[in-house]
Amino acid sequence: xxxxxxxxxxxxCLDCAQAxxxxxxxxxxxxxxxxxxxxxxxxxxCATLCWSTAALMSRDSQFSAKACELLAEVCEACAKECGQHxxxxxxxxxxxxxxxxxxxxxxxxxxx
Numbered sequence: 001x002x003x004x005x006x007x008x009x010x011x012x013c014l015d016c017a018q019a020x021x022x023x024x025x026x027x028x029x030x031x032x033x034x035x036x037x038x039x040x041x042x043x044x045x046c047a048t049l050c051w052s053t054a055a056l057m058s059r060d061s062q063f064s065a066k067a068c069e070l071l072a073e074v075c076e077a078c079a080k081e082c083g084q085h086x087x088x089x090x091x092x093x094x095x096x097x098x099x100x101x102x103x104x105x106x107x108x109x110x111x112x
Contacts, residue, residue, distance in 0.1 A: 006057035009068065012096075012103035013057070016075060017050035019096035023082060026089040039081050039090065046071075046078040046097060053104070068104035075101035 024043035027036035053067040061067075079097035082090040 006060075006064065006107060009103040009107040010054045010057050012100040013050040013054040013071070016096040016100035017047045017054070019093045020044070020047035020050065020078065023089045023093035026087065030087070036085070039085060042074075042078045042081045043093065046074050049074050050100065057107075065108045068108040072101040072104040072108065075104065 020043040024040045024047070027033070027040045027043070030036050033040075049067070049071045053064070053071045056067050057064045075097040079094040079101065082094040082097065085091075
């Protein structure tokens with residue numbers, strides 16, 4: 001299977017997507033939801049791109065590297081936003097985003 005070369009990046013994207021989806025949902029349950037609005041928006045953007053990028057790599061799309069390059073940028077933004085909040089779900093999301101960004105940069109052959 002040609003997409004095996006993407007296996008660790010696909011896994012990081014899926015883990016990140018799940019962490020972002022969980023974080024966004026958990027943020028909606030926080031006392032001050034308005035304070036979490038940017039976190040929720042960034043989580044949702046990141047999750048959407050993670051799911052899509054994993055799909056592109058799974059089918060060995062010609063656009064995989066470009067998608068990974070963009071996703072790395074979005075993951076870094078999400079990690080930065082989530083990293084500002086003390087809640088466990090935000091910290092776990094930030095960690096998943098950093099790992100995904102690193103995997104995507106490596107797959108796309110770009111430097112941080």
